[in-house]
Amino acid sequence: MNALIIYLILAPIILGTVGFFVSKKYPKLREVIVIGVNALEIIIMAILATLFGLNGSSELVINNVLSLGLSFKADAFRIVYAFITVFVWLMTITFSREYMSHAANKDRYYFFYMITLSGVLGVFFSNDLFTTYVFFEIMSIASYPLVIHDEKENTMKAGTTYISISIITGMVLLMGLFVLFGEIRSLSFEAIREYISINGVSSKVFASGLLMLVGFGAKAGMFPLHIWLPKAHPVAPAPASALLSGVLTKCGVFGVIIMASNIFMANEDFAKLLLAFAVITMFLGAVLALFSVDLKRTLACSSMSQIGFILTSLSFMMLLNKEGGIASQGAMLHMMNHSFIKLVLFMCAGVVAMNAHSLNLNDVKGYGRKKPFLMVIFLIGTLGIMGIPFFGGYTSKTMIHEGIVEYINILNEEGYNASAYKTVEWIFLISGGLTIAYMTKLFVCLFVEKNSDEIKQKEYDDNKAYLSIISRVVFSLSAVAILLIGILPNVVGVKITSYTSQFFNTEEVTKVAFFSWECLKGAVISIVIGATVYLSLVMHLFKNKDGRYLDLWPRWLDLEYLVYRPILVQGTMLLTLYVVKGFAYMFDGIIWLLKKTILRSTVYEYNDDSLQHRIGLLIDRIKPRKDDEEYHAKKADEVSNNLRWKFAVSDFSFAMAMACIGLVIVILFAIFA
């Protein structure tokens, strides 16, 4: 049984490599291999799920590999998420066939596509932080070639941001693991949970938690490390963006979940800290999305905002401790929803990019008119993420909201001031409203408004063959998933997530009254806010008189160029060039100095008045003994060379003698002082 996990993780790497080598001669065979592998993975996932059910779990430990050994586990959470992963992969890789049909370097693309899959599956199946880290890094590095696929200049720039953030925060994460391992002596999730339940959170463990939060948070897109998200997504090929946004960010969230449920459960300090970052992420993402005039950038910022929702829910899970079932399941459900929704939306964006060759909203305006299929699919995704009742996002957002309300109620009952959390609740609702506003903006722009350029609009209207049949099937399948969760929330969403309570270390919740007024109220408030924002801001402020969307976000307000680059790049360079370089050449410098002073080659004419020279002259005045005739004769020869009485100043042995005298003085001083 356990061998299946190994197969799942290794098959993409091995067969992806095989595909890479056969692609030169048989490009068709490569496509068969990569799609075949994904299809097989999904079948195996199905087998795994039916064999273990979602109730059971199974562990697998591989000793000795990488010396510390790797360990994997298949339980409800991992099976669900691995299933989503392979589903997203199968869908996107099938769509890639069409999307990438004219692209160069397809070998590289598919090769790294498969390696990234291995990395992601490894992360989700991992049962100790060491294994998580190993696959996390593989995934980070392997996804870089996907991001920079089109090799244009701004793509490379975005890619550099992505890989730099990945590597730097990866190292910070590793530091966190070092510290944690130093304290606990094990990194397996069970061992950590046990250790914490006995010993509590010491300051070192807390520090390691902060370091790990940097590592995982950066991948999840958490403020202030979100900077790669809005840059990398728009430039990557659409299927890759769907992966980045739908699944790769969840690897980061997975790490945060591990920390939240095993280490910091009921730790208020950490929960509040995470909550602060999460709320900023949630709100800032939504605001950035609202300002953006690029289709994929909007979706990327939206991803950031949705991750903020998930992290907020996780913070409340920690605050609520064991009763946090509603929050943990809300987070889990929102992760699932977000994966499916972003899969659909990014693939739709891919269709636009593929046919209209642009992502700027003003260029692609009106592209979706007279394309009912695309419109329905996009609409399902849009309504899903907006949180409109009967669509996926509503269920999860409601659960997250319930979690917040529950904690506020608890605080009120105990007589504490809950105003801070009240604010959080309102920011949550406002962010939900902004989500509605920016998604409406996208939808209206694509499917309702007409392009200002009539020729273009004509072109767009005539573009009937915009998607192949296979891709249409892929799109429909992905959309059905969103509908399933939305229409049958208690049967699908809550049921599945309730199995994961063991993983989250919370008590399970099996039923939520989704369509009660209490729950609907949140959605209604968000819709009202969203409609207000759309009608006031987007319709008037973000559009000029010709109906063009304006990019109002100030250019200079970019955390990367404002803070990170000056500190990291210029700081390092300054330090290296002026401080470290000095140290590095120190010894060479001393040698050079010696060569120029006491070790310089003999020159007869001295003009300097150094101390050494003066002492030398003094010594040279000492006359040899008169009766030493041989010496006199020798000296007489030297007179002709103009060397007489000047041997001391130009002699190395003299310098050595001086050094010895110095030493003797030091020793005498040491003895008598």
Add this chain to the structure above:
Amino acid sequence: MASLMIISILLPLIGALVLYFGKLKNRNVLNIIAFAISAVVFVLSTTICFTNSLRIELFQIAKDITVLLKADIISKFFAVIISCVFTIISVFSYKYLTIEENEKKFHSFYLLTLTMLMALCYAGNLTTMYLTFELVTLCSMPLVMHSRTQESIKAALKYLYYSLGGAFVGLIGIFFMVYFSTGSDEFVLGGFLDTVKVQDYSSLMQVVIFITLIGFGVKTGVFPFQGWLPTAHPVAPSPASAVLSGIVTKAGVIAIIRIVYFSIGSAFIKDTWVQYAWISIILFTIFMGSSMALIQKNFKKRLAYSTVSQVSYIVLGIAMLNEEALSGSFLHIASHALIKVGLFLVAGAIILYTEKHEVDELEGIGKQLPVTMICYTVLSLGLIGIPPAGAFVSKWYLAIGSIDSGLNVLDYLAPAVLLISAILTAAYLLPIAVRAFIVKDKSVVLEKKQESLYITIPLVVLTILSTCVGLFADQIVEIVKNLV
């Protein structure tokens, strides 16, 4: 069985003499001899691995000064790695040396260096170790000045002065250690110092040991004596740079391990100021090497500074004086030897095919030399410490060892420095890999070169081996289990 050691030392020596004085004209024969001898030495070293400890007294220079060969676990480990890498490099040299003159001399000094390194591995007491340590320097120096240009001769002399100077400083320590020994200077785990004798002079002895460690550290490029590396590497032919960087620096590591664990005993300096000062210097070296590499424009110089920092990782593991850190050290010895040799061979392949030396010229090189640059990319990722490469596991052990060491401040500072250095490593290696494959100016036509198998096979082998070190790290960790 002890004769195996002597054979593995004498064989390359004879080979060197034959190549130098013989009148062989055919370069194929020359190369085959060099390769065959390295390979045989590799086989012999591997055979010795499976024997019990060997010991043989060769002769006495004077009363009490014996030349002693011994094969313990350390010797076996180093001998296998060194001979393995030498064999791989000799395959590479076949193609590379077509652009160098005087191949005969290169091969003879190459084998001579191998001889001395083998002797250094098997050295059983301080005297023998010192003797062979000096000989390694002397025999590898002609490799540096192989091209006989003024620049290379200057660089070779610099290398010579630094190394000899360091060894002389080390010699002071050897005098002291022999004086305070229990009668013999043969390496014993835990040290041979006479504890009663040394008791009254322990503070003096600590100063001496500190000086000795730094002295032998010159070979490993310890601050402030790292200057010879960036000077000697760029001018030497690439196989020679590979030997210098990957292997000869390890000679210093051998000496330090022998002194710390087998002469004075790790307990002697544990938790003293010596350990603190030593580790501080090493940490600074790590940081300095990496950040200096970042600003180098010459590809080989960049790799040379990288060596400065990476070899200091190894010394750091020794200096932490505990099992975990030492495991990391040993893992890093293996992975650094393989990776850095691989990287210098990549530099060699680039010089061979395109005559490019500067980093800025390497744009698009991956289109010309795809296999070489793919190997480069994987090797660099390994050196940064991206799992599953060997350097990742070694870094893990080094960091855990540091945290376990219980030293103030340094216990957490050391892993932090390691990781900062890893980030810098990524910053100086990866842009080359990215730019190699992605060309800004698409109009430039880059012709794909036919990469010879003599170039690609060594590189691919090194790449695979360096990854395997990580996957099968346990065997190496086992070695250390009994040492500390």
